[in-house]
Amino acid sequence: MFKYLMPTKVICGENSLKENKNELILGTRCMIVTGRTSGLKSGALGDVTEVLKEKGIEYVIYDFIGNNPTIEECYEGGKRAKEAGCDFLIGIGGGSPLDATKAIAVYAVNDMDMYEIFEGNFKNKPLPMAAIPTTAGTGSETTPYSILTLHKINNKQSFSHPDVFYKVAFLDGRYTVKLPLQVARNTAIDAMSHLLEGFTDKKASRGSDYIALEGLRIIGKYADNLKMGNFTVDVCTNLLWAASLGGIVISQTGTTIVHSMGYALTYYKDIPHGMANGLLLGEYMERANKVMPEKVKLAMDALGMSIEEFKAFLKECLPCEVSFTEEELIKWSEVSIKAKNVPVCPFEVTREDELEIYKKCLL
Amino acid sequence: MFKYLMPTKVICGENSLKENKNELILGTRCMIVTGRTSGLKSGALGDVTEVLKEKGIEYVIYDFIGNNPTIEECYEGGKRAKEAGCDFLIGIGGGSPLDATKAIAVYAVNDMDMYEIFEGNFKNKPLPMAAIPTTAGTGSETTPYSILTLHKINNKQSFSHPDVFYKVAFLDGRYTVKLPLQVARNTAIDAMSHLLEGFTDKKASRGSDYIALEGLRIIGKYADNLKMGNFTVDVCTNLLWAASLGGIVISQTGTTIVHSMGYALTYYKDIPHGMANGLLLGEYMERANKVMPEKVKLAMDALGMSIEEFKAFLKECLPCEVSFTEEELIKWSEVSIKAKNVPVCPFEVTREDELEIYKKCLL
Numbered sequence: 001m002f003k004y005l006m007p008t009k010v011i012c013g014e015n016s017l018k019e020n021k022n023e024l025i026l027g028t029r030c031m032i033v034t035g036r037t038s039g040l041k042s043g044a045l046g047d048v049t050e051v052l053k054e055k056g057i058e059y060v061i062y063d064f065i066g067n068n069p070t071i072e073e074c075y076e077g078g079k080r081a082k083e084a085g086c087d088f089l090i091g092i093g094g095g096s097p098l099d100a101t102k103a104i105a106v107y108a109v110n111d112m113d114m115y116e117i118f119e120g121n122f123k124n125k126p127l128p129m130a131a132i133p134t135t136a137g138t139g140s141e142t143t144p145y146s147i148l149t150l151h152k153i154n155n156k157q158s159f160s161h162p163d164v165f166y167k168v169a170f171l172d173g174r175y176t177v178k179l180p181l182q183v184a185r186n187t188a189i190d191a192m193s194h195l196l197e198g199f200t201d202k203k204a205s206r207g208s209d210y211i212a213l214e215g216l217r218i219i220g221k222y223a224d225n226l227k228m229g230n231f232t233v234d235v236c237t238n239l240l241w242a243a244s245l246g247g248i249v250i251s252q253t254g255t256t257i258v259h260s261m262g263y264a265l266t267y268y269k270d271i272p273h274g275m276a277n278g279l280l281l282g283e284y285m286e287r288a289n290k291v292m293p294e295k296v297k298l299a300m301d302a303l304g305m306s307i308e309e310f311k312a313f314l315k316e317c318l319p320c321e322v323s324f325t326e327e328e329l330i331k332w333s334e335v336s337i338k339a340k341n342v343p344v345c346p347f348e349v350t351r352e353d354e355l356e357i358y359k360k361c362l363l
Numbered sequence: 364m365f366k367y368l369m370p371t372k373v374i375c376g377e378n379s380l381k382e383n384k385n386e387l388i389l390g391t392r393c394m395i396v397t398g399r400t401s402g403l404k405s406g407a408l409g410d411v412t413e414v415l416k417e418k419g420i421e422y423v424i425y426d427f428i429g430n431n432p433t434i435e436e437c438y439e440g441g442k443r444a445k446e447a448g449c450d451f452l453i454g455i456g457g458g459s460p461l462d463a464t465k466a467i468a469v470y471a472v473n474d475m476d477m478y479e480i481f482e483g484n485f486k487n488k489p490l491p492m493a494a495i496p497t498t499a500g501t502g503s504e505t506t507p508y509s510i511l512t513l514h515k516i517n518n519k520q521s522f523s524h525p526d527v528f529y530k531v532a533f534l535d536g537r538y539t540v541k542l543p544l545q546v547a548r549n550t551a552i553d554a555m556s557h558l559l560e561g562f563t564d565k566k567a568s569r570g571s572d573y574i575a576l577e578g579l580r581i582i583g584k585y586a587d588n589l590k591m592g593n594f595t596v597d598v599c600t601n602l603l604w605a606a607s608l609g610g611i612v613i614s615q616t617g618t619t620i621v622h623s624m625g626y627a628l629t630y631y632k633d634i635p636h637g638m639a640n641g642l643l644l645g646e647y648m649e650r651a652n653k654v655m656p657e658k659v660k661l662a663m664d665a666l667g668m669s670i671e672e673f674k675a676f677l678k679e680c681l682p683c684e685v686s687f688t689e690e691e692l693i694k695w696s697e698v699s700i701k702a703k704n705v706p707v708c709p710f711e712v713t714r715e716d717e718l719e720i721y722k723k724c725l726l
Contacts, residue, residue, distance in 0.1 A: 001376030003383075006369070012570060013364030020366075206604065207375060214573040241569070 002205035005162065006248045008131075008142050012171040012241050014233050017044075017132065021051045023168050026128040027088030030059040031081045031108075033101040038093040039063060042134035042175040045092055060084045062104070065093065068149045068156065068266060068273070069100040075114045078107020081127070089129045091166070094187065095138030095147070095273065098131055102146040102164040105129050118159045126161075131169040136176050136239035137187025137274050139194055139247020141169035149267070155335065156263045165251075171244060173236030181229040183272075185317040188226050188239055190274030192219055192303075193281050194246030198253040199299050200288045201344040208252040213302045215245035220303035227316055257349060258284050260339030261358065264332035269322050278318045282311035283361050291347045329358040365568035368525065369611045371494075371505050375534040375604050377596050380407075380495065384414045386531050389491040390451030393422040394444040394471075396464040401456040402426060405497035405538040408455055423447045425467070428456065431512045431519065431629060431636070432463040438477045441470020444490070452492045454529070457550065458501030458510070458636065461494055465509040465527040468492050481522045489524075494532040499539050499602035500550025500637050502557055502610025504532035512630070518698065519626045528614075534607060536599025544592040546635075548680040551589050551602055553637030555582055555666075556644050557609030561616040562662050563651045564707040571615040576665045578608035583666035589680055620712060621647050623702030624721065627695035632685050641681045645674035646724050654710045692721040 011020050030052060032045065039045030045061075052059050062077045081089065081104055089108075091101030105126035106117055116122070131141035140146075144165050147158040176184070198204060199212035219226075219242050225235050262276035271279070285307055289296040300307060333354040336342075342349060374383050393415060395408065402408030408424075415422050425440045444452065444467055452471075454464030468489035469480055479485070494504035503509075507528050510521040539547070561567060562575035582589075582605050588598050625639035634642070648670055652659040663670060696718040699705075705712060 001374070001379060001382065003372060003374050005372040009366060009368040010570070011364070011366050016364060019364065206601075207373070210573065210577040238569075 002207040002252070004207040004252055006142055006165070006251050008166045009168045010142065010171060010244055011168065012237065012244075014172055014174060014237060016172045017047050017051065017170045020170070021055065024048070024051055024090065024130050024170070025055055025057060026130060026167055027086070028057065029084070029086050030057055030088055030090055031077075031084060031086040031104070032059055032061045032090045032092060033065060033077060033104055034061070034063045034092040034097050035065045035094070036063055038097065038134045041178070042092070044132045044134055044175045048090055048092060048132065060086065065097045065100045067096050069096045070149045070151065071103070071114055071117070074100050074103035074148060075107055077104035081108035087127060089127050090132065091129060092132045092134060094133065094135035095140050098133060098138060098140035099146040099148065101129055101131070102126070103148060103159070105164060118157055120159050120161050126163050128167045131166040132175065133169065133171065133240060133243070134175045135179065135183065135187040136236065136243040137190035139191060139243050139250065141166050142244045142247030143251045145250070155267055169244065171237060171240040173233040173238070173240060176236045176240060177231050177233050184231065185226050186272045186274035186278070187243070188219060188274070189278035189281070189314065189317060191215065191239070191243040191246040193258050193274070193277035194250045194255065195219070196281065196285060196299055197255045197258050198246070198249035200292065200295060200346050201253055201256040202346060203253040203344050205252070208249050211245050212249045213298065215242045215249065216299055216302035218242035218245070220305065223303070223305070223313060227313070254341055254344060256341050256345045257336070257339070257354065260341050261332070261336045261354060264336060268328065268332070269324070271320065271322060275318050275320060278314050279320060280357060280361050282314050283357050285310065287347050324362045326359070326363070329355055329362065333358055365570040365615070367570040367615055369505055369528070369614050371529045372531045373505065373534060373607055374531065375600065375607075377535055377537060377600060379535045380410050380414065380533045383533070384418065387411070387414055387453065387493050387533070388418055388420060389493060389530055390449070391420065392447070392449050393420055393451055393453055394440075394447060394449040394467070395422055395424045395453045395455060396428060396440060396467055397424070397426045397455040397460050398428045398457070399426055401460065401497045404541070405455070407495045407497055407538045411453055411455060411495065423449065428460040428463045430459050432459045433512045433514065434466070434477055434480070437463050437466035437511060438470055440467035444471035450490060452490050453495065454492060455495045455497060457496065457498035458503050461496060461501060461503035462509040462511065464492055464494070465489070466511060466522070468527060481520055483522050483524050489526050491530045494529040495538065496532070496534065496603060496606070497538045498542065498546060498550040499599065499606040500553035502554060502606050502613065504529050505607045505610030506614045508613070518630055532607065534600060534603040536596040536601070536603060539599045539603060540594050540596050547594065548589050549635045549637035549641070550606070551582060551637070552641035552644070552677065552680060554578065554602070554606040554609040556621055556637070556640040557613045557618065558582070559644065559648060559662055560618045560621050561609070561612035563655060563658060563709050564616050564619040565709060566616040566707050568615070571612050574608050575612045576661065578605045578612065579662055579665035581605035581608070583668065586666070586668070586676060590676070617704055617707060619704050619708045620699070620702070620717065623704050624695070624699045624717060627699060631691065631695070632687070634683065634685060638681050638683060641677050642683060643720060643724050645677050646720050648673065650710050687725045689722070689726070692718055692725065696721055
């Protein structure tokens with residue numbers, strides 16, 4: 001038995017927004033949600049405001065979303081969207097603004113306590129949203145998930161609801177082609193992580209596996225571009241599509257311990273999310289290989305790499321200067337073993353196992 | 364540039380309905396739309412009414428849908444759904460009831476002239492619908508298309524609208540495992556036709572090709588079952604999923620001349636839709652092979668057959684005793700060349716070409 005759901009309309013290609021302007025207009029008054037610089041630097045914010053002006057749609061811009069957005073930023077965004085009378089949202093950015101937009105869409109139409117959002121049972125349907133990713137990694141544009149930073153638990157926490165799928169997502173490599181190389185690598189490795197975790201975890205099914213393999217084939221095809229740092233708009237559009245495929249996969253399967261173990265690296269050490277996953281991903285695949293060698297071979301064949309080459313690829317793409325202490329790793333393993341995506345891990349994993357993985361990857 | 368949209372939730376597996384009862388309940392009062400026998404014989408109607416009774420949902424049954432449903436049957440169904448105050452529909456059956464349900468969902472909430480539906484601009488949002496396919500072929504459960512018989516033009520005509528995607532579809536091989544062998548073959552070949560036409564036509568893209576190949580791999584895997592006539596519930600569930608994948612593909616690409624040329628065979632000669640496609644499909648693939656040999660090879664590799672083997676497979680599975688005259692074929696080619704899916708054909712096609720295809724396949 002499997003369930004498949006991914007209701008977002010994806011429009012993929014160079015100039016996808018400019019050639020499909022009407023698809024952006026989901027209401028009569030808009031709030032654009034973006035980061036402090038990502039919307040501007042990518043060129044997406046300029047394109048969006050141009051379309052809105054042309055269509056006579058009034059808008060406000062909420063560009064206060066930082067990396068790993070806090071629930072407070074989202075709650076404030078919801079308040080402002082309500083005050084401004086907005087009836088639809090446009091999220092522009094990497095995973096942070098795209099995840100934050102979902103929470104803002106909920107808060108904007110629900111009088112609720114800030115933390116209630118994690119229970120997922122809000123009364124009113126969230127505002128409709130359009131997504132323009134400016135990194136090719138998160139896949140937030142094709143998932144019902146929003147991952148927010150919660151300082152009161154010193155970690156990230158997620159909520160999920162079918163009503164926070166985006167109505168439409170515009171994928172255009174023009175918005176990612178100028179990303180700094182390390183950001184392009186980190187985010188592509190985040191997408192890889194979604195595809196590989198979703199392909200190997202216990203919720204993987206024949207309804208998602210073929211999607212994961214397609215995403216891996218695309219990233220594998222452009223692995224050299226990620227190593228060397230040469231990108232064209234077309235390569236970037238393809239990587240955006242691979243990232244969306246990663247989102248489609250984890251919408252069905254969820255993620256597993258790579259993500260839950262990675263969160264501490266981001267929260268405590270400020271290591272970018274994709275890099276945090278990537279540091280742990282090689283060891284995860286080694287362990288998965290012991291319990292499902294045929295499936296891991298399929299994944300590696302799709303990437304066009306052996307596990308050894310895959311580990312070398314991660315190492316080359318993820319130069320990490322941060323140092324860790326054993327005490328930190330012990331503390332993090334105690335927290336991460338309680339995550340709700342531990343039971344779907346394809347191999348048995350205890351707190352001791354997680355500690356061993358952390359040590360092997362980080363010390 | 365490509366667009367991808369398929370918002371239906373698919374629940375696939377043995378007992379998918381019984382184990383997900385709440386997903387069936389899309390309103391407070393239901394009309395079940397089905398054929399004269401398909402709902403009963405498959406066992407799906409019994410399962411549905413059991414769930415509705417258990418959940419306390421009142422329902423009426425509209426079981427007047429014939430093969431190749433007429434627009435009149437649908438208009439009448441819409442009237443009855445309105446009179447009965449239904450706020451959601453459940454379609455049970457092969458392509459005929461599933462396509463008819465979509466039209467009924469529109470008529471039930473719109474005061475409109477019967478023929479206006481083909482313009483696709485109805486005012487009120489159609490009723491929400493659940494689908495339970497009892498054949499593995501049509502893919503109607505994952506498309507925004509409805510193909511209806513229109514006696515005033517002596518042909519079929521379709522309408523398409525994103526709001527007639529089903530909300531949810533339950534795929535369960537228990538409902539198809541007892542189908543007569545020829546029905547199983549015809550419908551599987553309809554699914555093949557969707558996958559192959561969608562993979563080769565000009566609207567094919569990297570957003571749909573990997574889905575088509577997955578569907579073809581599944582059908583190829585069970586080609587011997589289709590030849591020999593041995594089915595298990597699991598095989599049937601897999602074929603249902605392949606048919607839904609075919610629906611997902613043509614939701615993005617549409618079909619091409621195999622479908623438009625096949626309609627006349629069904630309208631004038633009562634040849635089942637899947638068989639009509641199948642009679643033309645081998646020659647279509649031969650011609651596609653001349654203009655896109657690499658792509659046709661990918662498709663055939665996914666099926667696990669050469670083109671010759673594929674043609675032999677079609678011949679073996681489609682015993683057709685109907686005879687045709689050249690006059691008929693001339694008349695049909697004059698009509699079918701005007702179809703809106705002719706221009707997406709991968710090779711140039713004139714009325715003379717269509718006549719030649721008809722002759723080669725049918726005389």
